[in-house]
Amino acid sequence: MSADTYNLERRQFLRLLGVGAGAATLAGFLPSALADEVAGQASGQAIVKGGTLFANVTPEPAGLVAGINISSPAVVISSSIFDGLVTYDAQFRPQPQLAESWEEAADGKRITFHLRKGVKWHDGTPFTSADVQYSILNVVKKTHPRGASNLAKVTDVQIPDEHTVVFILSGPAPVLWATLFGTETQIVPKHLYEGTNPLTNPWNSKPVGTGAFKFKEWVRGSHVTLERNPDYWDAGKPYLDRIIFKMIPDAGARAVALESGEIQFAANNPVPESEVARLQQNPALQLDTTGWQVPAPMFFFDFNLRRKTFQDLRVRKAFAHAIDRQGLADIVWYGLADVAQSCVPSFQQQFFKPGLPQYDFDPKKAEQLLDEAGYPRGADGVRLRINHVTEVSYGQVYLRAAEYMRQQLKNIGVEMELINLELAAMIRRLFTDYDFDTVSQWYSAYPDPQIGVTRRFWSKNIKPGTPSSNNSGYSNPEMDRIIEGIQEEGDVAKRKLLIDQMQELVQTDVPSVNLLELKFFGFYSSKLQGLRKGPLLFYSSLADAWLEP
Structure with a gap:
């Protein structure tokens, strides 16, 4: 490939990704309101140095080095270290x-x-x-x-x-x-x-980094304290003396803590979805729903494909037809989610393929498929008994979603036992022991399918002990060929065709039921200035943050 051809194709790719010259950007699909990079700086306010920021993450992470013990709460803390x-x-x-x-x-x-x-x-x-x-x-x-x-x-x-x-x-x-x-x-x-x-x-669990804040202590079940790094390379920063990430397990208590000022920065959907509209009216608080555009969280229902039952495509399709995804979005998430039509989020317009096969809510079709697969109702009306691991440690909404789906599956003769675990135990069970039948969980899609989507379906990403990898055990040579083509293809148009093929295969082979595109949110105090506003707000360093008196 000549240099001219390469540069042309790279510009085409970057344009599809929404990229400026020589670097990536999401401007192609992000709201124009994200133009201000750092809150408070444009107003010319005088920065106030010192003080302690009380923050919250939910749930308590399994580790604090996000690139290793990967989880959203770990990222929120690790980004400042x-x-x-x-x-x-x-x-x-x-x-x-x-x-x-x-x-x-x-x-x-x-x-x-x-x-x-x-x-x-x-x-x-x-x-x-x-x-x-x-x-x-x-x-x-x-x-x-x-x-x-x-x-x-x-x-x-x-x-x-x-x-x-x-x-x-x-x-x-x-x-x-x-x-x-x-x-x-x-x-x-x-x-x-x-x-x-x-x-x-x-x-x-006691990280040593190069960032604006140094790890001080982690009192399990209580808090993580970070202190100002006096030797930080960016002279004069950070402005805060310390950050204390408090662990408040109860969502109602977190809402009270935000209103009282006990916590001033809270990521990861810190309050019940039913409370968002009310808290948004509080002038002491700021609601942000755009700080997650880059992570792009997708909620899905996975099968442990090591189980013979789920190796039958008819069974997987039956589950897809049995779940009312619109009901999940409207009833369980209070509208803070959209129905997923693909493994790629629809707002990634440069990669999303419309018109894919869908599995509409159709309990009768689900029952027909289970009959054909050899799972008739027994005398007690039950066809299958399975377990289901939930991400309840991330919030009660995930338990409500699992209970909602459990009732719908019961209607087609599937008895589903819910297993609710704290985060570390859940990670071990799903990604090390592989001891589960089904699971509902969310992964970040990120701005390109190669980053956050393909990991769910690539057989080489079955990595025992690695969180957020291919825990379903899905292994399909055709899928591997497509994914490795996505990784290797330099031609933008040809790469897009491969991404389309991946989406088609996911929707026809149903290794996973894509449920929702989640609209994550966070709250922070109106006195908190200097946040790095944009699509990675909650995953950004707090080096520039400061508190008004």
Whole structure:
């Protein structure tokens, strides 16, 4: 491929992704209201330094290094502890962070990053290119549930000196530019991780990063405290003295804490969906529903395909017909969700394929399919008895969703026992022991299907012990061919056809029932200024945040 052809195709891809010159952006589908990058700065207010921000995450994470113990609450905390090679502005364009600058070869096969000098890990050890090399090759590519796909074309990482990193790629990989932020392609200290299993390294619960805040303590069941990093490379920041992430398990109590000012920043749908409209009228609080546009959460119903019952396509289709997805959106989520038509969210217009096969709510069709599959009703009216793991630790809405689906499945003769576990136990059961029949859960789709969607269906992403990977055990050579084509194809139009094929196969083979596109939300105090407003607000560092008196 000539340099001119490559650059033309890359521009076409970036335009589809919504990208500006040389970098990725989501401007193509994000609201124009996201133009302000940092709340409060445009108004010219005088920044107030010092103070403690009381925040909340739900549920309590299993670990605090988000690139290893991956979960939404871990990301919210970890983003202030770890910096990435780049950060992003409100249009999702890469901006310098640990990398001051970079150059990309015309053929797309080399990206050279020039690292910021004088950066230290929180334990005082200098940050160098060796940390980046180790993290990319030994942590991200091997243990991250999206890493093998995100970095599929990264064949090597060279470090000619302590402050230069060269990614060697097998071919152009524009998707890489949407994955280099600190909690996705996470850089960890080599001196604390080398020679260990990153998934079980004790530093995952007492992290040492390069970010604006240093880990102070984690009192299980109570709080995580971060303190200002006095040696932060961005002189003068952070403005806050500390952040205390309080664990408040009860959603009603979290609503009260927000109204009273006990907590001033709360991500992950902190209050019951039924309370959002009321709290939105409180002038002391700000509601944000756009800080999740990049993660793009998708809610789905998975089968453990290691179970013989679910290896029958008719059974999987029966479950799809038995679940009223519109009812889930309207009744359970109070309208804070849309029915999913694909594994790719519809607002990713550059990738979403309309007109896919759908499974409308049709209990009679579901019963017919179960009869054909050899599961007639018994004398007690029951066809199947199964268990179902819920994500109740993320909020009662997930339990209500499971109960809603349990009743609908009961109507077609399926008895479903609900298993409600705290987050760490749920992760172990789903992603290590594979001890479940069915599960309803959400994954982040992210701005490109290669980042957050393909991991659900790629057989090479069956990674025991890795959260948010392919826990259903779905393995289909045709799907693998398509996904690996998505990873390798440099032609934008041909790659789009492969993404279409993936969506078609998911909807016809039904390895998973795509239920909802979730509209996540968060609340924060009207006195909290300096938030990095945009599509990654709740996954961004709080380095710029400050509190009005």
